[in-house]
Amino acid sequence: MLIPLLLFISVLIFGILKLTPGDPAIVLLGERATEESIQLTREKFALDKPFHVQYVKMMKNLATGELQSIYYHENVVRVVMDRMGPTLELGLFALAIAIAVSIPAGIISAVKRNSVFDYASMVTALFGMSIPVFFTGILMIYFFAVKLRWLPVSGYGGHFWTLDGLRHLLMPSLVLSFTMMASTTRITRSSMLEVIREDYIRTARAKGVKERSVVLVHALKNAMVPITTNIGNQLARLFAGAVLTETVFAWPGVGRLAVNAIFRRDEPLVFGAVLILSAIYVLVNLLVDLLYAVMNPQVRYE
Amino acid sequence: MIFKVKTFYLALFSALLLVVLFPRAEKAWISYGLFAAITLFEFVLARRIAVHGATVSNGGMKSGKELMWRRLKKNKSAMVGMVILTVLIYLAVLAPFITPVDPLETDWGALSEGMSRLHWFGTDDLGRDIFARNLFGIRVAIGIGVTAVVLNTLIGTFLGLVAGYYGGRIDNVIMRGLEAWNAIPFILLAIAIMAALGTGIGKLILIVSLSNLMAFARIIRGSVLLVRESDYISAARVIGISDAAIIFRHVIPNCISPVLVLASLTIGETILVIAGLSFLGLGIQPPMASLGAMLANGQQFLHENLLMSVIPGTTILLIVLSFNLFGDGVRDALDAKLMD
Numbered sequence A: 001m002l003i004p005l006l007l008f009i010s011v012l013i014f015g016i017l018k019l020t021p022g023d024p025a026i027v028l029l030g031e032r033a034t035e036e037s038i039q040l041t042r043e044k045f046a047l048d049k050p051f052h053v054q055y056v057k058m059m060k061n062l063a064t065g066e067l068q069s070i071y072y073h074e075n076v077v078r079v080v081m082d083r084m085g086p087t088l089e090l091g092l093f094a095l096a097i098a099i100a101v102s103i104p105a106g107i108i109s110a111v112k113r114n115s116v117f118d119y120a121s122m123v124t125a126l127f128g129m130s131i132p133v134f135f136t137g138i139l140m141i142y143f144f145a146v147k148l149r150w151l152p153v154s155g156y157g158g159h160f161w162t163l164d165g166l167r168h169l170l171m172p173s174l175v176l177s178f179t180m181m182a183s184t185t186r187i188t189r190s191s192m193l194e195v196i197r198e199d200y201i202r203t204a205r206a207k208g209v210k211e212r213s214v215v216l217v218h219a220l221k222n223a224m225v226p227i228t229t230n231i232g233n234q235l236a237r238l239f240a241g242a243v244l245t246e247t248v249f250a251w252p253g254v255g256r257l258a259v260n261a262i263f264r265r266d267e268p269l270v271f272g273a274v275l276i277l278s279a280i281y282v283l284v285n286l287l288v289d290l291l292y293a294v295m296n297p298q299v300r301y302e
Numbered sequence B: 001m002i003f004k005v006k007t008f009y010l011a012l013f014s015a016l017l018l019v020v021l022f023p024r025a026e027k028a029w030i031s032y033g034l035f036a037a038i039t040l041f042e043f044v045l046a047r048r049i050a051v052h053g054a055t056v057s058n059g060g061m062k063s064g065k066e067l068m069w070r071r072l073k074k075n076k077s078a079m080v081g082m083v084i085l086t087v088l089i090y091l092a093v094l095a096p097f098i099t100p101v102d103p104l105e106t107d108w109g110a111l112s113e114g115m116s117r118l119h120w121f122g123t124d125d126l127g128r129d130i131f132a133r134n135l136f137g138i139r140v141a142i143g144i145g146v147t148a149v150v151l152n153t154l155i156g157t158f159l160g161l162v163a164g165y166y167g168g169r170i171d172n173v174i175m176r177g178l179e180a181w182n183a184i185p186f187i188l189l190a191i192a193i194m195a196a197l198g199t200g201i202g203k204l205i206l207i208v209s210l211s212n213l214m215a216f217a218r219i220i221r222g223s224v225l226l227v228r229e230s231d232y233i234s235a236a237r238v239i240g241i242s243d244a245a246i247i248f249r250h251v252i253p254n255c256i257s258p259v260l261v262l263a264s265l266t267i268g269e270t271i272l273v274i275a276g277l278s279f280l281g282l283g284i285q286p287p288m289a290s291l292g293a294m295l296a297n298g299q300q301f302l303h304e305n306l307l308m309s310v311i312p313g314t315t316i317l318l319i320v321l322s323f324n325l326f327g328d329g330v331r332d333a334l335d336a337k338l339m340d
Helices: A002-018 A024-029 A035-044 A051-064 A076-111 A116-130 A133-147 A163-196 A199-206 A211-241 A243-248 A254-263 A267-295 B005-021 B029-058 B064-074 B076-093 B130-166 B168-183 B186-197 B201-209 B213-228 B231-238 B243-255 B257-280 B291-300 B307-339
Strands: none
Touching: A002 A051, A002 A267, A002 B168, A002 B186, A024 A035, A024 A267, A051 A267, A076 A116, A076 A163, A076 A211, A076 A243, A076 A254, A076 A267, A116 A163, A116 B257, A116 B307, A133 A163, A133 A243, A133 B257, A133 B291, A133 B307, A163 A211, A163 A243, A199 A211, A211 A267, A243 A254, A243 B257, A254 A267, A254 B186, A267 B168, A267 B186, B064 B076, B064 B307, B076 B130, B076 B307, B130 B168, B130 B201, B130 B213, B130 B243, B130 B257, B130 B291, B130 B307, B168 B213, B186 B201, B186 B257, B201 B257, B213 B243, B213 B257, B231 B243, B243 B257, B257 B291, B257 B307, B291 B307
């Protein structure tokens, strides 16, 4: 299922980019190409041949590294992979923050239903779902960078284990985790509420298990399935959808690379970046499905 | 309250029709006359439904819709969302009457000013009135957002109906195709299409309306599969009613409510996505006022003028929040109905 899916995606993206009006050789090379190089490109990408031949050529060029970015004059795959590090750092950090905050918050909300804490966290979650990421980002920049001057305004400060890198990473990852927190808290709460009503929870209480271990062991274990699915879906989206956060904080990631490539009319790079990100998205989704099967024996029969 | 869910949707729809047809600041009297007529018609209709509902409920029989509406009416946060939305829609539609300032007009004598009597929320870096731009931004955001969701719902519902009703190979082809379509992260797809075709409102609506097909198709396919096996459908078939008539008269009315819920829940997210694309510069293009692009512009002048980013940002938050409140309310009301 995986290989045909990836093939389908690559054909689709290739087809979409083929819709660009104008001479495809000029589209691939940029406006300032010489007549000679245009001839060469026509041959290299088989531009006078039918669609499927062009597609095979394009994929071959991508695989052998002959597909070059117009702006960077370098192999497209290389350019994308260079930016993968910051994107991964941002995404995983945001994921860690979101899990660390939202699962405990969801559990407490469910256990102390209709308490002040429950209302507060549900209202916060509703706001988190409704606020645009870039607005949160701008507000945080205003307070922490412009007013208080605690953190740098934007940019990448090196790997996260250096102090400067961590200082740069803090705001973008908080902002990115905010949306994710909202939906994970809501799902954790509703999933826990459902489980707590079950008979086996009553049994556990009846036989004298401590309340703490009823909640954290008996209930949480069974409530975990929808929570993991949700986290997995969010994770896949994090890598693809961090574009906005990366733009607000001038973060040198793959999403921002793809958007900039559009404005620079760098078609080969758009193709490469979109294709690679989609492939990662599909792979992460597949891993989540596998994990789901491991965690929930009920779906394993397939 | 004399609103009902359906009339509320009708109001939304008529407002957005106007807005999409006339996105500029002109006072097109014909369209406003039309809007006034539609509004009046809706009020009369809502009134009559309310009166009718009162007489019917006196008889002791209550339909499921009646029950759902009662639950929704009790839900305070959903009502708050609905009221805010109604106010926002009227603000957006009547924008040219509320502010005398043209949102596109630049005033070089008043660059980046604070709040004043003439410019309620100040002016931006080019001397454009932020309040006016904000009103027109609401108009564009709600107009395009709702259009996209309506199209999304129609296409998704159609695919799901066909897949569920005919089953077999057609079902297989449609659902596999949608799964593959769903496997591409939406924002990247939007980026690829924008890269190839350039930007524009039409393209924006088209792309966004193709984003969420899977959810709609899946939900309606599920209920169609249940309805298809019921006796009244077999009866209709036996007496020789055509497929189209069966689908429209008997299948759709019996499985449309979950779709309405999903659509209500999707609008907020869709408006966020459109604002995000505009923020990146891929959505609505300047000089046309759009909340996302205003924020992107405001970020550059964060030191000088905070109003430039806070006003449009808060507006997006308000729109999406009220749509989410309303959507949650509709879902809860329907869930409770299903439990009875």
